[in-house]
Amino acid sequence: MRVLPVGTDALLVEVSSGDQAQALHAELLRRRKAGSLRVRDIVPAARTVLLDGLADPAGLAADLAATRLPPAAPAPPRTVEVPVRYDGPDLAEVAAHWGVSVPEVARIHARAEFRVAFCGFAPGFGYLTGLPGRYDTPRRATPRTAVPAGSVALAGPYTGVYPRTSPGGWQLIGTTDVVLWDPAREPAALLVPGTRVRFVPADGPEPEIPAAGAGTASAVGAA
Amino acid sequence: MTDRALAVVRAGALTTVQDQGRAGHAHLGVPRSGALDGPAAALVNRLVGNAPDAAVLETTVDGCALRPRSAVTVAVAGAPCAVTVDGRPAAWGAPVRVRAGEVLEAGRACCGVRAYVGVSGGIAVDPVLGSRSTDLLSGLGPAPLTDGAVLPLGAPAAPPARVDVAPVPAPPLELVLRVTPGPRDDWFTPLAVRTFTSRTYRVSPASNRIGLRTTGPALERARREELPSEGMVLGAVQVPPDGTPVVFLADHPTTGGYPVIAVVHPDDLPAAAQAPPGTPVRFVAVRRR
Numbered sequence: 001m002r003v004l005p006v007g008t009d010a011l012l013v014e015v016s017s018g019d020q021a022q023a024l025h026a027e028l029l030r031r032r033k034a035g036s037l038r039v040r041d042i043v044p045a046a047r048t049v050l051l052d053g054l055a056d057p058a059g060l061a062a063d064l065a066a067t068r069l070p071p072a073a074p075a076p077p078r079t080v081e082v083p084v085r086y087d088g089p090d091l092a093e094v095a096a097h098w099g100v101s102v103p104e105v106a107r108i109h110a111r112a113e114f115r116v117a118f119c120g121f122a123p124g125f126g127y128l129t130g131l132p133g134r135y136d137t138p139r140r141a142t143p144r145t146a147v148p149a150g151s152v153a154l155a156g157p158y159t160g161v162y163p164r165t166s167p168g169g170w171q172l173i174g175t176t177d178v179v180l181w182d183p184a185r186e187p188a189a190l191l192v193p194g195t196r197v198r199f200v201p202a203d204g205p206e207p208e209i210p211a212a213g214a215g216t217a218s219a220v221g222a223a
Numbered sequence: 224m225t226d227r228a229l230a231v232v233r234a235g236a237l238t239t240v241q242d243q244g245r246a247g248h249a250h251l252g253v254p255r256s257g258a259l260d261g262p263a264a265a266l267v268n269r270l271v272g273n274a275p276d277a278a279v280l281e282t283t284v285d286g287c288a289l290r291p292r293s294a295v296t297v298a299v300a301g302a303p304c305a306v307t308v309d310g311r312p313a314a315w316g317a318p319v320r321v322r323a324g325e326v327l328e329a330g331r332a333c334c335g336v337r338a339y340v341g342v343s344g345g346i347a348v349d350p351v352l353g354s355r356s357t358d359l360l361s362g363l364g365p366a367p368l369t370d371g372a373v374l375p376l377g378a379p380a381a382p383p384a385r386v387d388v389a390p391v392p393a394p395p396l397e398l399v400l401r402v403t404p405g406p407r408d409d410w411f412t413p414l415a416v417r418t419f420t421s422r423t424y425r426v427s428p429a430s431n432r433i434g435l436r437t438t439g440p441a442l443e444r445a446r447r448e449e450l451p452s453e454g455m456v457l458g459a460v461q462v463p464p465d466g467t468p469v470v471f472l473a474d475h476p477t478t479g480g481y482p483v484i485a486v487v488h489p490d491d492l493p494a495a496a497q498a499p500p501g502t503p504v505r506f507v508a509v510r511r512r
Contacts, residue, residue: 004406005511007486010456012406041249043454045478050454052249119252120452120478123361127452164362183351183363189251 001069003061010052011061015069017047018117018129018157023069024049025193044118044193046127079196082161084110084152086201088172090140094154098135105173106201108135114159114197119189124163124181126191131157143169150176152199159199161191174199226293227344227376232326233288234368239357239432240346241339242278248352249477253363255457256356257473259432259496260337263301266389267341270298270318272381277345278355280368282338284499286329287368289340293323295376296343296383300391302335302497316391318383335394335497344377359432360474394497398426398504400470400487402460403511407450407482411462415442419460419484420508424468428500432474434461435495437504441466442484452478458487460506468506470495 001024002014015021025044028051031037037060040053054060086106095102114130137154144167147153151162153170160170163180176199180190191197231238241264244257258264258281265275280287286304289297296318299306306313307328313319321327329338348355348365357364368374408416424439442462455461459471461481470487472495485506487495498504 005403006406006456006483007403007458008488008511010486012453040247041454043249043477045453046451048451048453050249050456052454052456053246118452118478119250120476121252123248123251123253123363125252187251188248188253188352193250 001064001067003064005057005061006050006052009054009057010050011054011057011064012048012050013064014048020069021045021047021049022115022117022194023071026074027067027069029194045120046117077194078192079198080190081198081200082152082176082178083202084174084176084199085203086110086174088152088174090171091173094137094171094173097137109159109173110199110201114199116191116193116195116197117158118193119191121160122163122166124189124191125160126189126193126195126197128159128191128197129157130197131159133157137171139169140171143167147172148175150178150180152176226323227347227378228292229295229342229346229374229376230290230292231287231368231370231372231374232290233328234370234372235282235285235287237283238287238368239281239359240278240348240365240368240374241281241356242354243276244356244473245352245354245358245363249454252361252477253352254358254360254474254477256354256358256364258339258356259473260301260339260493262493263337263339263391264341266300266316266391267298267339268345270300270316270384270386270389271296271341271343272379272383273341273343273345274380277341277377278348279342280340280346282329282340284336285331286338287340288326288328290326291321291323291342291376295321296379297321297327298341298383299329299338300389301337301339302332302394304332304338305330316389317386334499336499337496342376343379343383347375347377358474360476392494395494395502398494398498398502400491400495400504400506401509402485402487402506404485404508405483408484410444410446410450410482411484412443412445415444416484418442419468420506424504424506426498426500426502426504427467430500432472434472434475435470435498435504437468437470439467439504442468444482450480450482452480455479455483456486458489458492459483460485460487472496
């Protein structure tokens with residue numbers, strides 16, 4: 001774990017894997033909830049967690065350097081199911097890249113258990129990890145000027161769902177009607193960092209998916 | 224209370240509603256937003272008797288014109304500009320009484336970029352995540368003003384300040400930005416780090432509420448690989464592939480994948496908001512406390 005000072009009141013804590021970043025994020029959230037960490041923003045990302053708005057960054061940096069992380073993040077408190085139609089315009093390209101058939105792309109994607117590693121790009125846009133590394137997907141060579149809201153897309157190790165129409169270079173594999181972002185909802189983002197996510201094919205449950213754990217809530221009507 | 228409102232007579236090039244922003248939602252991908260020149264926004268609020276977090280209008284270069292439907296007190300500060308009420312000259316940087324139906328105009332900035340218009344009671348559009356700020360990156364908050372739009376006003380909280388003149392800093396002829404190095408200064412060559420804090424850059428016309436872009440000597444990277452996306456702070460100096468520094472302002476993205484060579488001291492960012500294109504910029508390295 002490397003602790004890098006950022007400006008006058010922030011720290012960037014760098015770890016060596018996405019799993020460790022999620023474990024660190026969970027530990028920092030636990031400390032904030034317990035009242036032992038006072039900070040304005042905790043921003044997880046691919047290999048880092050940013051702590052912004054700290055009263056005593058130097059003191060916390062020393063404390064964190066002596067911290068040993070738990071080996072894995074605790075089980076997330078919430079699971080969201082996202083109904084999806086695997087009808088994206090880039091399905092064939094993704095299938096070719098993975099070396100599988102088009103229907104197999106949908107099966108592989110729907111079988112994986114995802115977790116929101118971090119948010120960014122747009123309010124409510126989550127970077128979801130969970131696909132095995134052999135299914136990393138390159139971005140499109142030419143980004144689209146307008147990706148429709150609700151598009152389920154792949155880039156690198158991540159799956160994302162566009163909360164609103166925006167430009168984007170991710171490969172589109174499907175569509176969902178779930179509302180990803182609703183400022184009137186608390187939290188406004190459906191996919192908050194740490195949330196467990198499963199994509200459920202809209203044309204019926206995928207028989208190969210093992211039963212979800214307790215506490216599973218459908219995203220539909222979760223507002 | 225329907226007459227507690229302002230009609231927009233001339234929206235200007237880009238006029239937005241701003242308050243102190245919506246910090247604390249960065250983990251959801253929500254920029255902090257808020258007035259770029261915070262002290263100027265706080266000043267106009269103080270002059271008209273508002274709380275510091277009341278929403279004001281932030282104009283860009285050419286001001287705006289407004290017609291209140293009831294008598295209000297207004298104040299214009301930030302970028303210096305001519306202020307008129309129904310064409311009659313009025314004070315800049317001081318409370319001004321405007322009667323129902325009169326037109327308050329903040330003219331073109333003679334220097335600086337952004338003028339702030341505070342109105343007694345504050346702009347009372349519906350808040351989003353606790354803020355009324357327009358966020359131009361992600362589209363949260365009210366849309367930028369358009370001619371003919373009508374903005375609701377809140378109820379005045381306190382009488383206007385009793386001042387003749389409020390001291391305000393002049394817009395910068397040269398922008399001197401104190402920076403603390405890192406977190407990714409080690410991604411640049413030692414020569415690039417020296418270049419960054421010794422050469423003069425200029426404010427690029429491509430600057431906006433998201434970032435102060437610059438032109439000047441390109442900074443060469445020592446590491447060529449891609450930086451995994453990481454959290455970004457206000458004032459971060461990000462260096463995109465073209466090598467010229469971009470200072471992140473209020474509407475900056477919450478995560479980014481280009482290395483941050485240094486972070487600008489927050490007290491120096493209001494001046495950055497008032498530096499027009501072409502203004503020389505120097506980044507001065509300072510120690511971290």
